[in-house]
Amino acid sequence: KDDLSRLTFVCIPASNTEDNESRYDFFSSAICENTGMNNAYGHIRILESATSKHLGGTSPQLIFDSEYFKGKYVILFDDIITTGKTVFNMKQELEHFGAEVICAISFGITTQDSYYSDAKLKTLLEQYGR
Numbered sequence: 834k835d836d837l838s839r840l841t842f843v844c845i846p847a848s849n850t851e852d853n854e855s856r857y858d859f860f861s862s863a864i865c866e867n868t869g870m871n872n873a874y875g876h877i878r879i880l881e882s883a884t885s886k887h888l889g890g891t892s893p894q895l896i897f898d899s900e901y902f903k904g905k906y907v908i909l910f911d912d913i914i915t916t917g918k919t920v921f922n923m924k925q926e927l928e929h930f931g932a933e934v935i936c937a938i939s940f941g942i943t944t945q946d947s948y949y950s951d952a953k954l955k956t957l958l959e960q961y962g963r
Contacts, residue, residue, distance in 0.1 A: 841906060842871065845910065848884055848892075848893050873901070902930040905931075906933050909937035911937065911938075920939075
């Protein structure tokens with residue numbers, strides 16, 4: 834019940850390698866060392882950078898170690914959620930490789946453009962899963 838070693842922690846990559854490393858290399862290592870979860874940080878690489886989603890950009894092109902994700906129980910982490918599409922797309926991608934995504938967590942959501950009304954947020958949660 835308290836054994837988290839069956840879980841794999843996946844940080845959804847930032848839009849470029851430099852930001853990804855500064856945000857998630859130490860963070861994912863610390864989380865996994867303190868919880869016993871597996872760290873997927875080294876199993877997803879950025880092939881081609883993109884601009885940040887909250888700045889109107891597109892997603893980076895990623896390379897996955899697809900064999901690593903087979904049979905893994907995954908916890909997704911995204912620092913800030915803007916539309917929820919990145920989390921949803923990552924979930925689909927990892928499940929395509931045979932992982933089971935059991936939850937997604939974040940520090941917060943972008944609200945600077947009043948993108949989220951209560952109704953919109955409820956719809957997104959229902960659409961992408963709670």
